[in-house]
């Protein structure tokens with residue numbers, strides 16, 4: 445492939461007007477359209493994400509020794525069934541009481557002893573496997589008068605993925621809550637299991653399939 | 666997409682999604698590693714509920730004082746052209762994102778990463794590890810001192826070289842705002858042959874390129890490049906601000 449891109453470099457500026465960053469409209473007090481800046485496009489984390497995106501305490505959404513805490517482990521697999529050893533998984537979730545350690549929660553930021561709600565795990569060691577130490581999230585309102593099943597929002601980053609992919613982890617031992625969950629219910633029945641972590645010795649296990657027969661259900665957020 | 670969701674009274678923001686024509690696709694054929702890794706099925710739309718509109722508070726507790734100067738490591742100075750990289754983190758409604766963690770990593774001036782997986786035979790620099798962390802100030806501003814990264818070869822296609830770039834990771838306030846991206850330098854001759862650069866839609870590529878900033882260049886010390894990063898905004902009412910960031 446000597447000429448991978450037929451066209452010369454093409455860089456097109458944003459249309460003039462309200463989409464321009466640093467626009468002269470600032471401070472006028474009037475806008476003739478919605479002020480909307482173009483978002484910065486995503487890029488791959490590349491193979492060396494460990495330099496900038498790994499923390500010694502990354503895996504610990506719940507501190508060591510927190511009562512009720514467990515490990516969620518799983519492999520990340522590509523379309524050939526091979527392990528992806530240069531990926532990173534990030535998790536974000538409610539605490540066991542259904543609160544979020546975030547001021548963006550309109551009910552107020554929650555705090556739960558020993559719990560951060562957020563974890564990140566590189567998949568380098570053991571190769572292709574992630575592990576986060578956490579607590580079972582509580583049920584949180586779904587916005588339509590119901591409750592969501594316990595779930596964890598997950599971002600997956602890797603070399604060979606240009607934008608993060610998003611999935612949710614649910615728990616296979618929460619059958620009753622899962623049956624009421626609006627997100628799960630909207631999925632074809634045969635695909636729901638790609639999001640269900642199953643009980644294991646020290647917690648739960650769930651493999652993430654980037655492609656293939658068992659491709660995980662990924663979400664557009 | 667605008668509107669609000671009611672959760673027993675309080676209204677949740679709904680984060681705007683950039684048009685697909687202006688977003689980087691998850692896979693891109695000329696970037697060969699995406700072939701077996703980028704999911705092939707159409708992702709399922711997920712409504713923004715509490716888990717999606719909240720996010721971790723990651724600030725000063727994750728940053729050490731020397732993390733904003735990548736040129737000083739292991740008791741010595743990194744080799745290369747010193748540059749100050751600075752800018753603002755905003756959301757698409759034009760609001761500054763204060764107190765936000767910005768993580769950066771990059772190759773050294775010779776184009777070599779300090780990583781066991783990097784076999785490019787360019788020298789490592791004992792005084793450069795390529796890792797920086799800063800937190801945005803009350804106006805969403807960030808800055809760090811580093812050296813300009815070198816271009817480096819990779820195996821994607823014959824004679825493939827990555828344009829000089831710095832990797833950036835940003836959290837914002839909400840799960841929906843999470844962004845990992847790369848900052849480029851103006852007029853890089855390697856843009857045309859780089860599939861990671863060209864995977865960005867043509868109309869969005871300029872947003873990934875920094876601007877040479879003579880104003881912030883430090884006499885007898887360092888060049889400066891300015892790069893504003895725009896995260897997804899929501900339907901919350903934007904404030905009009907004057908140049909000092911005060912609400913007008």
Ligand SMILES: [Fe+3]
Nearest residue numbers: 490827830832
């Ligand atoms: Fe890189």
